[in-house]
Amino acid sequence: MDKKKPVQLRPYIKTRYVYQKLRVCKHCHNFTILWEDSCAFCKRHSLVHVMELAEKKAKRSMQSDRLLFYIIGLSAVLLSQTFLQIVISFACMVVLLVWLWLIQRRVLQTETLHALDKLIRSHQKQILDGLDLNKATAAAAIKEDAQLGYEIVREISSLVRNDRIRLQQIVLLQTFSLRKDMELELEPLLLNEFDPDLAAYIGEIAKIKRELINSKAIRYLLDHEADILRMEQGRQIMIDATGAAVRKKKYIDTFPDFISRYADGLPRYRFLRLYQIVRRNPGLSWNGLRDRVSAIYNEQYRSDPDFQKWD
Ligand SMILES: [Zn+2]
Known part of the structure; x- marks a missing residue:
């Protein structure tokens, strides 16, 4: 596996209306979503x-x-x-x-x-032409500087939403070493098709930005579970996502079977979280998840003092 590069991403500025980010050349009416000083077409400021x-x-x-x-x-x-x-x-x-x-x-x-x-x-045609020019700039930048390439693609993605752009973002993100303090996103990047880079990205997000794992992300994993499990780190990805999902009862209510399948792989503090929710809701069986949690508890945590508090 390639060594991942540490990066410091430029902050992403969100605007109220997506088109607010566009700039237009007063001289030739070329549009751009990027931050260049002069028009890429006529070179004027x-x-x-x-x-x-x-x-x-x-x-x-x-x-x-x-x-x-x-x-x-x-x-x-x-x-x-x-x-x-x-x-x-x-x-x-x-x-x-x-x-x-x-x-x-x-x-x-x-x-x-x-x-x-x-x-x-x-000016729809001019805007699309301008974005094409931006994409060409991105393609050139990706070869030279992946970070700049990612930042350009991220800007373009605010206006152009398609799987090709999403995939480009995911592939570039997977070359960086991701950190908690980075402005990362998940839902806008979800594709329809299975993609191993996206699956690996979800696994990383589950570890560093648990709050981004939502129903849509879990559904993506479930839709492509068989493909993901064929990946080398596939089972770990599913376990990490389970660990993120147990932070909220609503995900346990919606996906009890998924959580049941991977509960035995959870690290101790994530399993404790699941155990607490199960204990707090004595009336719910979650299609067998309750029994599964009891069995794991009996096997691994029976004498753990943190768990005793909930008995
Ligand atoms: Zn111009």
Whole structure:
């Protein structure tokens, strides 16, 4: 097995709307999801965030609304016959303009999102072309620097969700030595098909970030259990996932057979966790899991003082 590389991943910045991360070149309208300084297509330093551009567009259309009000108001002033009419028309114009300005200020964010939506819809082809260019950058980076390659693929995956991108992320993640303090994810990476790298990744996550093992991850393991058990570390992966699953009663309720199959391989402190839940719920048999836990307890932990507390 290759030696895994220690890495310090750049933090991943989550945005409220996925498209917020896109930047567009003001010169050639090339889109990018990456953090380069200049446009990869025309090489100019003219990249702006799409949100910025959308806000500018929203403000411009608001400005023309105000201009229209202004022209109407001014015409009323010019057409006035007496001084009183001039004063009234002018006052009305000022009040209406202030009112409009207040409304516009309040709806700026909504209007910006509308403008963003329009911008995205009318530039779909350019966005896809831009992402293709980003993918080519990723492919080149992966050969040189796996960490940078992973970071690029991770950015692309916020917009492009398919198994190819997921697989690329998993394969790259498996070349790093993973740590608890890393920003890791599991559910977005789950594939439909069996993949040994993904199975191995789930096994590692079960050890370092137990909280990421959820029903979907467990279902993936169960759907591909036979394939996983054919892997060299396959049984250990299933045991580690079981150890993560017993942290919550709801997983025991949903997957009692799975937990029953691997309970005898659990390390002591994970088995203790399972034992505690079983003892706390005397009315539940979980399709034989209760008996299985009792049998393991009798074989291995009968004289263990930590277990006695629960007797
Ligand atoms: Zn450009």
